[in-house]
Amino acid sequence: MSNLEPTVRTTLSRRKERGSYDRDTVFGIIDEARICHVGFVHEGHPFVLPTAHVRVGGAVYLHGALRGRMLGAACAGACLTFTLLDGLVLGRSAMHHSMNYRSVVVLARGRDVTDRDEKAAALAALVERAVPGRSREVRPPNEAELAATRVVAFAIEEASAKIRSGPPVDLASDLEARCWAGVIPLALVAGSPEPDPLMRAGIAQPPRV
Numbered sequence: 387m388s389n390l391e392p393t394v395r396t397t398l399s400r401r402k403e404r405g406s407y408d409r410d411t412v413f414g415i416i417d418e419a420r421i422c423h424v425g426f427v428h429e430g431h432p433f434v435l436p437t438a439h440v441r442v443g444g445a446v447y448l449h450g451a452l453r454g455r456m457l458g459a460a461c462a463g464a465c466l467t468f469t470l471l472d473g474l475v476l477g478r479s480a481m482h483h484s485m486n487y488r489s490v491v492v493l494a495r496g497r498d499v500t501d502r503d504e505k506a507a508a509l510a511a512l513v514e515r516a517v518p519g520r521s522r523e524v525r526p527p528n529e530a531e532l533a534a535t536r537v538v539a540f541a542i543e544e545a546s547a548k549i550r551s552g553p554p555v556d557l558a559s560d561l562e563a564r565c566w567a568g569v570i571p572l573a574l575v576a577g578s579p580e581p582d583p584l585m586r587a588g589i590a591q592p593p594r595v
């Protein structure tokens with residue numbers, strides 16, 4: 387286990403006890419999250435856009451169109467946010483409703499990935515996120531597709547995690563209230579696979595799918 391070094395920008399000022407700089411904790415949340423929200427400034431205005439991501443080693447990789455605004459602006463500085471929603475917390479007062487969550491914030495400048503092998507590996511890792519082993523089953527990107535895709539890496543160095551878990555934290559004076567209190571757990575679950583109607587006949591569903 388090793389810790390990321392907190393900086394002025396990643397030091398929690400609210401609810402410090404919920405913070406973590408443990409590298410494995412940060413990596414685990416990033417890996418479990420299916421969506422990354424990318425905060426960046428474009429022409430003086432902040433934007434936050436959702437996108438797919440993958441972590442390879444100590445970096446998060448994003449991909450997109452060559453001339454996409456998000457990746458271009460993120461190279462000048464970005465805030466990547468990863469959020470896992472674990473539950474709704476119902477307190478005995480309006481004030482003490484909350485959410486259970488695990489989240490990560492990464493502050494970094496994006497680095498354009500120009501090395502062909504690193505780019506191809508990042509794109510394969512993105513496909514692997516869908517189903518492990520998938521990148522070896524499908525047609526890999528050809529040179530034209532690789533050239534048309536921008537891949538940007540963000541080092542996970544200036545980063546923080548914040549985690550809330552457990553029951554509501556109510557005032558002692560509210561504990562006798564005649565009101566249900568507790569947590570409604572939430573989780574993202576996969577449904578049954580839906581075969582593409584255009585798939586050629588005779589292809590069985592692989593166990594991994």
Ligand SMILES: Cc1cc2nc3c(=O)[nH]c(=O)nc-3n(C[C@H](O)[C@H](O)[C@H](O)COP(=O)(O)OP(=O)(O)OC[C@H]3O[C@@H](n4cnc5c(N)ncnc54)[C@H](O)[C@@H]3O)c2cc1C
Pocket residue numbers: 395396397398399400469471485486487488489490491545546547548
């Ligand atoms: C699902 C969810 C629901 C939330 N609901 C609310 C809400 O309703 N109201 C509310 O005020 N807050 C809510 N939060 C917490 C919110 O994300 C902020 O932590 C909080 O608002 C404090 O903001 P701040 O700018 O004062 O943080 P500060 O503590 O000043 O932030 C300083 C640094 O701490 C780190 N940090 C702060 N928050 C997080 C985080 N969530 N994850 C990882 N690192 C973090 C970042 O590096 C940040 O730059 C919610 C969080 C999640 C994940």
